[in-house]
Amino acid sequence: MNNLFDPPPPIPASEEHQPKPKTFEDLLAHVEKRTDLSDDSRKRYVSSIKRVGDILNEPLANILASLDLIEINFPIDGYDPNWCTTDNAYQLLRRRTLAPLKEFLGVDKALEEARAQQDGWYHLLDALDCNAPDIPDLDPYRKTNFVAVRKLADFMRSADIQPQDITNDIANSKYLDCPTRIRDSYRRAVAFLDKLRKYDFARPHLPLGSIGFSARRLRQNQEPIPLDWQEDFDAIYAILADKDFDPVSKTYANRSPETQTLFNSTMNSITRTYLDAHPETDTSQPWDLIFARGDVITEVRNLMIARCQLPDHDDRKISPRTVRKYLSKYKRVLHALDADPTALAALTQALKNNSFLIEGKDAEKEMAEANRKFCEKLFESKALTKRFLNSPFAFQDAALEMEAKGRALTKMELVKYRWIGTCAAFCAIEIGGAPIRCENAMGLTLHGTDAHIIMPKSKKDPVKLRIPPGTVKNKKGIKVEILPGKQDYLGVLNWYLETIRPLYQHAANNPYFFPAPESATKPMNESYFSTRFSLYTRTVLNLPMTPQQMRHGQASLLLRAHPDKIVVIAARLGDTVNTVNTVLTYYAWIKEVEQMQAGQELIAEMIDE
Incomplete structure (x- = not known):
C-alpha cells in the first residue's frame, strides 16, 4: 500500500490517445x-x-x-x-x-519531394542525361549503371548525403545500411561514379578523390583473420589428422575434402565471432594462446549459442545443428592443444545438457528442415516432380531459346547462357548418372588416363564416372555409367562440351569438366556454383533448389516410390550396405508422413462403416 504522503502514481495515457500502428x-x-x-x-x-x-x-x-x-x-x-x-x-x-x-x-511522396530538389544528385543526373548520349563509350551502361545511379541517389538522399560527400568510409558504412535488395545496384553505381571521373561533364559533381569502394574488400575487412592465424589453422589440422597422413603421397588418406572444409569453417566462424565481440584482441599473438584460454573458451561457447537465438532475418544467425558441429570440432581442437581443463569440461557439459545444443544433436540425425520442405514440395506436386526430373532438358531448352533470338548475344546474355548450359550439364550428371555431392561434381577431371569423367568415342557407349575414394566423403569410390537411351543425358553432356564449356576463358587448357571462369588450373568453386545454381533453378526452372537438394530430392522420391529398394537407393547415393540404416534414419520422415496418412484413412473407413 502506498504511503499517504507519496505522490499519486501517474495516470497512464488512454489507449485511445496512443497512435495505433498501421496494418x-x-x-x-x-x-x-x-x-x-x-x-x-x-x-x-x-x-x-x-x-x-x-x-x-x-x-x-x-x-x-x-x-x-x-x-x-x-x-x-x-x-x-x-x-x-x-x-x-x-x-x-x-x-x-x-x-x-x-x-x-508516404514513401513515394517523400521520394518525389527529394527528387524535386535541385541538389547535387539532381545536377549529376542532369549532366549525365545531357552529355551521355554524345559519348559512345557510355552506351553499354545506359540500361544498367544509369538506373543504378538513380537508385543510389534516392538512397543517399534519405541519409542527406550528396555525391560530392561520398568517401570510402561513407560508401562502406551506407552499403551495410542499405537493404539487401539494392546492394547489387549500390555496388555497381558507386563503382560507376569512379568511372565517370574521367569525363569533364561529371567531374564537378563528384568527390574530389576516387571513392575506391569494394564490397568484397569490405566483407574481408569486416571479418579479418590474420595470415599468421591461417597458418596456425593449417598446423592444427595437421596435428588432428596426423594419424591419417600418408608420407608417400603427402596427403591425408582417410580424410575427404569435406572434413577439412568443416574444420576451416569451424575455425573461421569461431574466430570471427569472437573478434566481432572483442575487436581489441591482440591478433599478433598465436591463435592458440588466445583461444585455448579458459575465459575465451567460455566466451566463445556463449557467443556461438547466442547466435542460434538471433532473429531469422539476422545474417549472423546459424542453426543449433551448425553451432553444435562447430563447438564439437572446437572441442577436438582444444583437446589437441591441451587447453584449460576446467573450461573444456564446461564445454563438454554444455554439449551434453544445453537445450539448443541438444536440439542440434537431434537435428544431425535428421534431414535439415529446408531440405525436408523441398522434398515435401515434390511429393505434393506432380508438376514440380516432373520439372525436377526433367531439369537437364529444361535448362538446355532455355539455352537453345536464347540461341534462337537470331542475333549475337550481349555480354550479360552470354554469361547467363553459359551458366544455364553449365546447370544443364550438372543436372544431367545428377539425374542421368548419380546424385554425387557438389564438391565431387566440381572436382571431375576431364583429361588424362585417370580422368574422373570419360566421354565415349561412340554414341553406343556410356559416359563413365570414376571418382577415387580419397575425394569422397565416405571414402567409397564412385563408379557410374550414364547409358545412351530414351532420356538423352549423353546428348546434353556432349552439347555442354562442344558449345558451353568453350565459353569459359581457359577451357582449352583447364583439366576440369567444370572449369573455374578465370583460371586455367582450378575447378569451379563449389560455393560459387551453388549460388549460381540456386539463382537459375529459381529463375529458369521456377523450382528453387540447391545442389544438395537435388541429391535429397532424388533419394526422397525413390524411397517413397520404392521403399523395398533401400539397398539399391543407398548404393545410388554412394552409401554402402553397412550404412543402409543411416539412410533409413535420415529419410524416416517419409515413412512418418505415410503412416499418418494411413491412420487418417483408417479413421475415415471406420466413420463410413
Missing part, C-alpha cells in the same frame, strides 16, 4: 478508397494485399504495414512454388504489394 487492414481500406487508380489496378493491389495475408496465415489486422515486412518475408530471391507458379508471378506479387504500401506510408 495491412488499414492498407486494404486505403487502397479500396483511392480515386486515382483504375478499377483494374485497384483489383490487382487488393488481390496482392489479401494474398500476403494468406501466405503469412495472419489476419490483415495483425500484419504491420512496413517495408521491412516485405524485405524479410518476401525478399527479391524468395520465390516459393507453394506461393506462386513462377518466379515472374512472385516478382509481380512483390511489386503489386510494394507499390500501394509505399504510397500508403
Whole structure:
C-alpha cells in the first residue's frame, strides 16, 4: 500500500490517445478508397494485399504495414512454388504489394519531394542525361549503371548525403545500411561514379578523390583473420589428422575434402565471432594462446549459442545443428592443444545438457528442415516432380531459346547462357548418372588416363564416372555409367562440351569438366556454383533448389516410390550396405508422413462403416 504522503502514481495515457500502428487492414481500406487508380489496378493491389495475408496465415489486422515486412518475408530471391507458379508471378506479387504500401506510408511522396530538389544528385543526373548520349563509350551502361545511379541517389538522399560527400568510409558504412535488395545496384553505381571521373561533364559533381569502394574488400575487412592465424589453422589440422597422413603421397588418406572444409569453417566462424565481440584482441599473438584460454573458451561457447537465438532475418544467425558441429570440432581442437581443463569440461557439459545444443544433436540425425520442405514440395506436386526430373532438358531448352533470338548475344546474355548450359550439364550428371555431392561434381577431371569423367568415342557407349575414394566423403569410390537411351543425358553432356564449356576463358587448357571462369588450373568453386545454381533453378526452372537438394530430392522420391529398394537407393547415393540404416534414419520422415496418412484413412473407413 502506498504511503499517504507519496505522490499519486501517474495516470497512464488512454489507449485511445496512443497512435495505433498501421496494418495491412488499414492498407486494404486505403487502397479500396483511392480515386486515382483504375478499377483494374485497384483489383490487382487488393488481390496482392489479401494474398500476403494468406501466405503469412495472419489476419490483415495483425500484419504491420512496413517495408521491412516485405524485405524479410518476401525478399527479391524468395520465390516459393507453394506461393506462386513462377518466379515472374512472385516478382509481380512483390511489386503489386510494394507499390500501394509505399504510397500508403508516404514513401513515394517523400521520394518525389527529394527528387524535386535541385541538389547535387539532381545536377549529376542532369549532366549525365545531357552529355551521355554524345559519348559512345557510355552506351553499354545506359540500361544498367544509369538506373543504378538513380537508385543510389534516392538512397543517399534519405541519409542527406550528396555525391560530392561520398568517401570510402561513407560508401562502406551506407552499403551495410542499405537493404539487401539494392546492394547489387549500390555496388555497381558507386563503382560507376569512379568511372565517370574521367569525363569533364561529371567531374564537378563528384568527390574530389576516387571513392575506391569494394564490397568484397569490405566483407574481408569486416571479418579479418590474420595470415599468421591461417597458418596456425593449417598446423592444427595437421596435428588432428596426423594419424591419417600418408608420407608417400603427402596427403591425408582417410580424410575427404569435406572434413577439412568443416574444420576451416569451424575455425573461421569461431574466430570471427569472437573478434566481432572483442575487436581489441591482440591478433599478433598465436591463435592458440588466445583461444585455448579458459575465459575465451567460455566466451566463445556463449557467443556461438547466442547466435542460434538471433532473429531469422539476422545474417549472423546459424542453426543449433551448425553451432553444435562447430563447438564439437572446437572441442577436438582444444583437446589437441591441451587447453584449460576446467573450461573444456564446461564445454563438454554444455554439449551434453544445453537445450539448443541438444536440439542440434537431434537435428544431425535428421534431414535439415529446408531440405525436408523441398522434398515435401515434390511429393505434393506432380508438376514440380516432373520439372525436377526433367531439369537437364529444361535448362538446355532455355539455352537453345536464347540461341534462337537470331542475333549475337550481349555480354550479360552470354554469361547467363553459359551458366544455364553449365546447370544443364550438372543436372544431367545428377539425374542421368548419380546424385554425387557438389564438391565431387566440381572436382571431375576431364583429361588424362585417370580422368574422373570419360566421354565415349561412340554414341553406343556410356559416359563413365570414376571418382577415387580419397575425394569422397565416405571414402567409397564412385563408379557410374550414364547409358545412351530414351532420356538423352549423353546428348546434353556432349552439347555442354562442344558449345558451353568453350565459353569459359581457359577451357582449352583447364583439366576440369567444370572449369573455374578465370583460371586455367582450378575447378569451379563449389560455393560459387551453388549460388549460381540456386539463382537459375529459381529463375529458369521456377523450382528453387540447391545442389544438395537435388541429391535429397532424388533419394526422397525413390524411397517413397520404392521403399523395398533401400539397398539399391543407398548404393545410388554412394552409401554402402553397412550404412543402409543411416539412410533409413535420415529419410524416416517419409515413412512418418505415410503412416499418418494411413491412420487418417483408417479413421475415415471406420466413420463410413
